[in-house]
Amino acid sequence: MFLGTHSPRLDAKGRLFLPAKYRDELSGGLVITKGQERCLYVFPLAEFRRVTENLRSAPVTAKAVRDYSRVLFAGASDEVPDKQGRITLPPALRSYAGLERDCVVIGADTRLEIWDAAAWAQYESEQEQVFAELSEEVLPGAS
Numbered sequence: 001m002f003l004g005t006h007s008p009r010l011d012a013k014g015r016l017f018l019p020a021k022y023r024d025e026l027s028g029g030l031v032i033t034k035g036q037e038r039c040l041y042v043f044p045l046a047e048f049r050r051v052t053e054n055l056r057s058a059p060v061t062a063k064a065v066r067d068y069s070r071v072l073f074a075g076a077s078d079e080v081p082d083k084q085g086r087i088t089l090p091p092a093l094r095s096y097a098g099l100e101r102d103c104v105v106i107g108a109d110t111r112l113e114i115w116d117a118a119a120w121a122q123y124e125s126e127q128e129q130v131f132a133e134l135s136e137e138v139l140p141g142a143s
Contacts, residue, residue: 002107007117009101014094015086019105022112023085032093034075035113037123040089040097042105042112045078089114 006019018026031048035041043051055072058065075096079087089099102117115123 001109002112004107006105008103008105010089010094010099010103011086013088014091015082015088016103016105016114018081018085018087019112020085022107023081026081029078029080030087032077032079032087032089032114033072034093034096038097038116038119040093040099040114041108042087042114043110047110048076 002022004019004021008017008019010016026042026044029045031043031045033041033043051072055065055069060066075093077090077093081087094100097114098116098119099114100116104115104117104120106113106115106120
């Protein structure tokens with residue numbers, strides 16, 4: 001399970017240090033792809049395989065499945081972190097997410113998300129009230 005918020009910076013070569021607490025889990029490889037809301041998703045290989053299997057079992061006749069699969073796979077890049085725990089973010093993915101220097105890496109349960117720091121701050125600010133209002137709907141009975 002990925003948790004927390006981290007603030008690494010991209011270097012001049014487009015590399016990013018993964019949070020130290022996740023390096024072992026991701027050392028065997030990972031998949032980076034376009035996420036929703038203009039962030040990047042980082043999946044451990046096993047989780048990306050699970051997502052892939054779910055998409056394979058969905059009907060290819062469903063336009064939404066085709067559209068989602070095309071964007072997910074066309075933008076995907078498989079990476080192996082270097083010995084320092086860095087991954088290289090391909091230029092097209094950096095451009096998609098608006099990543100230049102200051103980034104935020106958040107834990108999102110089964111994946112990490114990489115955000116431009118300013119975009120994350122804006123998203124978090126906008127979603128705070130929504131988060132408060134949805135708690136009963138998303139987690140009934142939780143307090």
